[in-house]
Structure formats: structure tokens, C-alpha cells
Amino acid sequence: MSLSAPFVFPYLNQDEVIEFIGAAAVKLSAGGLLFISTMEGRYENSQFKSRGEDEGVLNYLYSESFISTTLVEQGFEVLDLFRQDYPLDNAEADTDLFVFARKMAGD
Numbered sequence: 001m002s003l004s005a006p007f008v009f010p011y012l013n014q015d016e017v018i019e020f021i022g023a024a025a026v027k028l029s030a031g032g033l034l035f036i037s038t039m040e041g042r043y044e045n046s047q048f049k050s051r052g053e054d055e056g057v058l059n060y061l062y063s064e065s066f067i068s069t070t071l072v073e074q075g076f077e078v079l080d081l082f083r084q085d086y087p088l089d090n091a092e093a094d095t096d097l098f099v100f101a102r103k104m105a106g107d
Contacts, residue, residue, distance in 0.1 A: 043063070
């Protein structure tokens with residue numbers, strides 16, 4: 001079995017991410033795969049992104065270290081990760097982080 005969470009984490013705070021990964025660890029059997037993609041950056045730099053005059057959403061940023069550490073603490077091993085720049089209109093770029101992890105066998 002595998003679980004995929006493409007770009008869910010930008011909408012979850014740190015506690016919710018920890019809870020999500022913990023729930024995935026409960027659902028997956030040993031050897032189960034988890035795919036995560038998120039926006040990389042310092043959590044402190046998370047920001048409100050406007051989607052119109054009266055609409056917007058808070059986008060949370062996560063470091064590779066936070067995601068990897070949380071995965072390991074919840075019984076996963078990181079199999080692979082990579083980054084991809086996502087160009088923005090203002091000549092800057094967001095960095096997307098893609099992580100593949102496997103649930104390790106319990107003790």
C-alpha cells in the first residue's frame with residue numbers, strides 16, 4: 001500500500017504535519033510507501049498568499065530537515081528526495097520539495 005500527499009503540507013501547520021505523518025505510519029504496513037510534496041523554506045517565513053481582493057490562504061514552508069526528522073521519528077526511512085524551482089511572476093522562485101519514504105518494520 002502507498003499514500004500520496006501532493007502539496008497538502010503547505011496548508012497544514014507543523015503540529016498537523018506531525019499528526020498526518022503519524023497517522024500515515026499507523027495506516028501503512030512495513031514497506032508501505034509515502035510520497036510528500038511541499039514548498040521548501042523556513043517555517044518562520046510562511047506567508048499569506050492573496051487569491052483575490054478578499055481571499056487568500058496561509059502557505060506554510062518546511063525545511064528538508066523538519067520533514068526528514070519527522071518521518072524518521074514516526075518510523076519511516078527517506079528513500080529519495082529532490083527539489084524543483086517553481087518560477088513566480090516577480091522573477092523569484094519557490095522551491096518545491098518532493099520526498100519518498102518507506103515505513104520501516106517495527107521492533
